[in-house]
Amino acid sequence: MTDTMAFWIVQGLHGLQFSMLLFLLSVGLTVIFGLLHFVNLAHGALYALGAFVSFSAVKLTGSYWAGFLLAPVAVAIAGMLLYLGLIKRMRNAGPMNQVLITFGLIFVFLDIFRIFWGDIALGVEEPALFSGPIEFWGIKYSAYRLFVIGLGIFVLGVLHLILSRTQIGAMIRAGVDNEHMAACLGINVEKVFFIVFCVGCALAGLAGAVAAPILSVYPGMGTEILIPALIVVVIGGLGSLKGAMAGSLLVGFIQTFGAVIAPQIASVLVYVLLAGVLIFRPAGLFPARS
Amino acid sequence: MLEVRDLHTGYGETRVIHGLDFNVEQGRVLGILGRNGAGKTTTLKSVMGLIGITKGSVKLDGQEITGQAPYHIARSGIAFVPETRDIFASLTVLENLELAARVTPVGARDWTLERVLDFFPRLGERLQNGGNQLSGGEQQMLAIGRALLMNPRVLVLDEPTEGLAPIIIKQIHDKLMDLKRDGLTMLLVEQNFGFATSLADDICIIGRGTAAWKGDPAELRKDHDLQSQWLGV
Numbered sequence A: 001m002t003d004t005m006a007f008w009i010v011q012g013l014h015g016l017q018f019s020m021l022l023f024l025l026s027v028g029l030t031v032i033f034g035l036l037h038f039v040n041l042a043h044g045a046l047y048a049l050g051a052f053v054s055f056s057a058v059k060l061t062g063s064y065w066a067g068f069l070l071a072p073v074a075v076a077i078a079g080m081l082l083y084l085g086l087i088k089r090m091r092n093a094g095p096m097n098q099v100l101i102t103f104g105l106i107f108v109f110l111d112i113f114r115i116f117w118g119d120i121a122l123g124v125e126e127p128a129l130f131s132g133p134i135e136f137w138g139i140k141y142s143a144y145r146l147f148v149i150g151l152g153i154f155v156l157g158v159l160h161l162i163l164s165r166t167q168i169g170a171m172i173r174a175g176v177d178n179e180h181m182a183a184c185l186g187i188n189v190e191k192v193f194f195i196v197f198c199v200g201c202a203l204a205g206l207a208g209a210v211a212a213p214i215l216s217v218y219p220g221m222g223t224e225i226l227i228p229a230l231i232v233v234v235i236g237g238l239g240s241l242k243g244a245m246a247g248s249l250l251v252g253f254i255q256t257f258g259a260v261i262a263p264q265i266a267s268v269l270v271y272v273l274l275a276g277v278l279i280f281r282p283a284g285l286f287p288a289r290s
Numbered sequence B: 001m002l003e004v005r006d007l008h009t010g011y012g013e014t015r016v017i018h019g020l021d022f023n024v025e026q027g028r029v030l031g032i033l034g035r036n037g038a039g040k041t042t043t044l045k046s047v048m049g050l051i052g053i054t055k056g057s058v059k060l061d062g063q064e065i066t067g068q069a070p071y072h073i074a075r076s077g078i079a080f081v082p083e084t085r086d087i088f089a090s091l092t093v094l095e096n097l098e099l100a101a102r103v104t105p106v107g108a109r110d111w112t113l114e115r116v117l118d119f120f121p122r123l124g125e126r127l128q129n130g131g132n133q134l135s136g137g138e139q140q141m142l143a144i145g146r147a148l149l150m151n152p153r154v155l156v157l158d159e160p161t162e163g164l165a166p167i168i169i170k171q172i173h174d175k176l177m178d179l180k181r182d183g184l185t186m187l188l189v190e191q192n193f194g195f196a197t198s199l200a201d202d203i204c205i206i207g208r209g210t211a212a213w214k215g216d217p218a219e220l221r222k223d224h225d226l227q228s229q230w231l232g233v
């Protein structure tokens, strides 16, 4: 195996790992968009909250897994409170008001993070189980990053099974298709929305916990990833699992390889892709509603 | 059984219905007729709770259901077959049916999946097809089958013949006739005059936002002045 070959494989794995992180984040965003027609710009802040909760849990218990388990739960609870306190009332307030409110929430969260955790970037240790690199084909690659890739694929599989095989999955698809008709079949669409919203938040929290050892934990981390996550949602198509995965892979790989091959224009490439999709497939690559 | 009193409804500033009364009696079929844009669909959507009611009341078996959420109204026993059929495109035919069967109202479980497939054999051949792969007639059968699986006390149909070929209209007519003989209470909105007057036991014509005429289908069929005044037949 040549060195250049190994280099590209490592870059490919990096791209895949970043894609999976984007997927965990954007899947909640896209389903909330598709189902509730709700623009939650604070989704990135919830991801950051997951990372901070995970940091504190790891610090208190000394175990990575405490953060891994607690972050999704804590963020789901935060999402629940947000939904009941704000979002439920904003359901029919129109996109402009929703954007304003959730944009404001970003700053509220930023200040909460600064007050409780400070402004300095914090580090979280990788779990002992996945610490250090793994060697294969003469390549050394971080075991933890492989774990993140595996986790992303696992979550995709579980969500796919739930959506395609279970009754709640059918209810969610029906709700995305036609909210009113779903209600006419006796489905409490509002309750389904609530569950979906909380699951989306939990996944954002999980993404935060998983990202913590790779990226450091700092207040602005949510705003930083929000833009790529929104691009993933638009490219993939609102409300679609397949779209979230396809969009995440595209954005993840373009960002990773762009930074290596053409660092000067790397940051522009994703927007070029976005513009291309908007021109040729305005509904995204795999929109949930055909 | 389904009693609508002094209904006022519309879209924001646009008032469509003002002061409509009708009563769908147990085991009978009430046909609602009216010109295009008379407010028939608006009336049905208001009964289902999909459109807010400004004034008036809707009662099912004497129980007030005015202002309740649509899922609540559906669970209390009103099944809706909308004008646009609204088959879920991202669900298979089977899933469309199963979703409806989920809600079992109190009382006997007359309609099962087997019975619906027996009633509409065409659906049985299409179970694994996506909801977006059906012909207009199949969509209508699925919409009706789905409604039946809810085991409703009242079946509400909005223009079931719209856009269908005459032979399919005949099939749908015969199926609804079977349901009627079975004693199912129905509220049927139709533009197809022959179809409606043949199925309905009672007729209510909506005109100028209210009940312009009520009576017997036979009477209406004879009265050509009435037909041209309110229906343009």
Ligand SMILES: Nc1ncnc2c1ncn2[C@@H]1O[C@H](COP(=O)(O)OP(=O)(O)OP(=O)(O)O)[C@@H](O)[C@H]1O
Residues within 6 Å of the ligand: B011, B014, B016, B034, B035, B036, B037, B038, B039, B040, B041, B042, B043, B083, B191
């Ligand atoms: N979403 C809406 N917003 C505003 N006005 C509407 C809306 N839907 C219907 N209308 C208006 O309300 C009136 C009644 O419409 P409705 O669809 O109830 O008539 P209809 O009797 O069902 O007609 P058709 O026989 O063509 O189905 C019409 O004048 C229509 O233009």
Ligand SMILES: [Mg+2]
Residues within 6 Å of the ligand: B040, B041, B042, B083, B158
């Ligand atoms: Mg209509």
